[in-house]
Amino acid sequence: MDRFDELILTIITALPFAAALALLLWPGERPKQWKYFSLLIAFASAVLSLYVLLQYNQHFGSADEKYQFVNQWEWLPSLGISFHVGVDGISAVMIFMTGIVYVAAMLMTWSTDRRVRDYLILLHVLTGGVYGTFVSIDLFFLFFFYEIAVLPMFLLIAFWGSSSENLRVYLAGWRTNFGRTKEYGAMKLVIFLVAGSIVIWIALLAIYVESGANSFDLIELQKTGYGDVFARVFFPFLMLGFGLLAGLWPLHTWSPDGHVAAPTSVSMLHAGVLMKLGAYGIIRVGVEVLPNGAQDWGMVLVILGTINIVYGAVSALSQRDLKYMIGYSSVSHMGYVMVGIGTLSSIGMSGAVLQMFAHGVMTALFFTLVGFIYEKSHSRSFGSDGEIESGVSINALNGLAKVMPVGSFMFAIAGLASLGLPGLSGFVAELLVFIGLFQTYPWAGVLAVVGAAITAIYILRLMAMVFFGTPDKRWANLPDIAMPQRITGVILIASMFTIGLMPFYFLELIDSSVELIGAIAR
Template sequence: MANFDQVSLLLLVLVPLAGAALAMFLPKDRPRDAWQFAIFVAAISFVLSVVVFLRYDYGAGGVQMVRSYDWIGQPVNITLHFGLNGIGAPLVLLNGIVLLGAVLISQTITRRTRDFFVLLLALGAGVFGVFVVRDLFFLFFFYELAVLPMYLLIGVWGSSTDFGTFLRTKEYGAMKLMLMLVAGSILIWVGILALYVASSQAGDPTFNIDKLAALQQDGAVSRLTQMWVFPFFALGFGVLAGLWPFHTWSPDGHVAAPTGVSMLHAGVLMKLGAFGIIQVGMILTPQGAEVWMPVLIGLGTVNVIYGAISALSQNDLKYVIGYSSVSHMGYVLMGIATLHPVGLAGAVLQMFSHGIMTALMFAMVGAIYERAHIRDSMILNGLIKRMGTTTFFFAIAGLASLGLPGLSGFIAEFMVFTGAFRTYLPLAVLGVIGAAITAVYILRLLARSFFGEGDPQWDHLTDASPVEKGVGAAFVLILIAVGVWPAPLLRVINTGVESALAVF
């Protein structure tokens, strides 16, 4: 197994990437073969992610499974440097789970199926890459790789939404998402170059995260540089994390995307943003982070409240979940901004928990839309009669989202609030109010569309397919397992949080 640790992180990236490359050579007109091949690849990735997570030694902590490959030598010194810390490990697991689930759910893609899975697997590889590399060049490389396929995934396979007076086309959603995310990566890129220049002036030009962190501690990165670079990272990564007021791509993008892509996107892609703020912003520019965190927690609180109120006023099921994601990412940002061990650990746990529950919600809404061809919660009614299992899974995810004890969301939000109460009391109170609004829109949605009288026009609906049921059941089990026994996750997360906060 020690040998395996040497290459495990490389494999984690290579397997889906090679899968994407191989899938290009599948026959064009056999969608089922492409689907099965993608399942095969995603399953291997899943197993790898589980093994990597289990192999992470939380007793030892720190950066593990380090392996470095030379890439470009002097004078810029870029290395393909792998290494996993306690914050990356649970997110790797999350991506393994959601990727497999998304591929399984995408059984319904029958048009240009092969191309769809090529892009989806490339996206998965990009996400794995961001979590496991420790070189800013490659972090940015994989970050862009994860964003790049979104335009086509939404534009080609997505759906448009009619609002009566106007139409939100999938092309609009795709272009808005792409441009806003790439605008964010401009800021990240400039920030990375600024740190590189600082390292170069210190006589040791490097993109390596660990070296840059060490240089920072030696005082090679001036306080002024950190002061202006941190906002670049916080906003740049923040765009992908759905940071208010740069969140507007997120609901439009999620709604326009096909189900599997929505799952991956809300489930893991938005977490890249939050992960980036921790991994790059906090660790490499801590002095800037200290100064700007009050602003970030303010924006995060706005996220929570604003997202929840927006979700309250939406009728389209997918828009409700989309805005709910904005709201829930607010907890993550709040948790990060507390710079408090409990709050930060809560933020990471919230990333995991929200990833699973939002993917589950999108999967179930996808199943409903597949059958009813409509997502309007005012028209859908009494789904429980015909789609009992779907309703059950959606309800569990909804309850996790409003923070019901016993499910994963409760623990994560509780920890975030604990951290926030100790640092920014008034904002923590506002956050709790946001959680209350969540309960309103989730319960109202459940009452309106899922439970209730039932409308004869929906009598023809059939319940979720076996594959959808399988994915739903697995995700529900994870939500419950983390809710009642979060220790396996938390003890890994805590080691990561400890080293991330050590510089403060």
């Protein structure tokens, strides 16, 4: 193992922060340069992440080493904290996905013109936090980066976001008007997420004190056998705290509001990678440190996750705003991840990890396209909704396939991936989760399949309403998607097909690590 392999994870984590610093100190007002620079950094990170993915299990002789590319620095020896990085199969896949979405999100900043410098800085910090969380194997640093990833969201949404006004929603069958400002979305998101991290923090301290090992090192803590009572008490803290970020029902309400208010690249990073941090945290900290707690609470996680799937899908069905619909579909899709983890079977868990990747890429594509449509048409409404003037809905989108064929085609692919068409990313992941689920909790499996069916309904209905038919004359002059969106789309679609057509490469990686998790029933 050479020096480069030791340092690569640190470089990947440090690169976005270095970029943020460079932008902070960049003299003059040169938005174009900043954007190219940011894209370059994102691209470099993605390439490095790809290198880690490809070299994982290749370089290290024995595949049974749990963490690879390990490096460690002393940081706070008196508390037993060190900067300790390393990846296993799960995090290797995750950082690769982060790299893809990072590049895509940076491409989406092309149309930003307000305070470009600040915007890019915050995006880099956000991504750096995500990378750091995935590669840390010290509990303190995992939490440290986790919080960093949450921190920039407030300003990103509150300043660059957009408010929703006069939406029509169905509330228990009644149609009502409502509007939510971006400040509301931002504040709600941050308060929710920090509240979740407090719950995590309490559990961390309890775990640290209980172990008596005077160390925050995950490897050390995973060796400690915790008592059943302790695990039973504190696993829910981790499950709910991390679950909150993953959109676990009933703590998901911040997520659609936040997504809707956020600007495009933030929605992409947020739904694409940030929510995955929550699910990842449940696996890495919850299941791996407190396996006996996971066994006690696995069923609860399955129940909540199933509610996520069905409730999210039903909510998405009743949305008449594109972003809200995708926000709720994210809630629904994250349900598969939660359920997969809850099964505690190696097949369900692998499916969950693959679903994280699949959903990350797919939702990024959704937000790319919706962001573009909104930017050009200033409308996100569809169907029978929107502002009604003399009986005619005046801003409902329709017939877009005629005016933006490429965009519609890409949207269709994302939609098909979302409803689990074979050959695309969602299929394999959901299939694995279903298999795991039918092996353990068949009733939940039935409900999950029902959820997938509802997904098909709302996706196809959305396609029919928004893209097919004759375009209203208001939309007749909309342009087709521009170059940045096209590149983004190609990258994301390529990765969807990669997983869809050769899932076994990824599964092998993921499986090799899932097998090592103590709580997994084989």
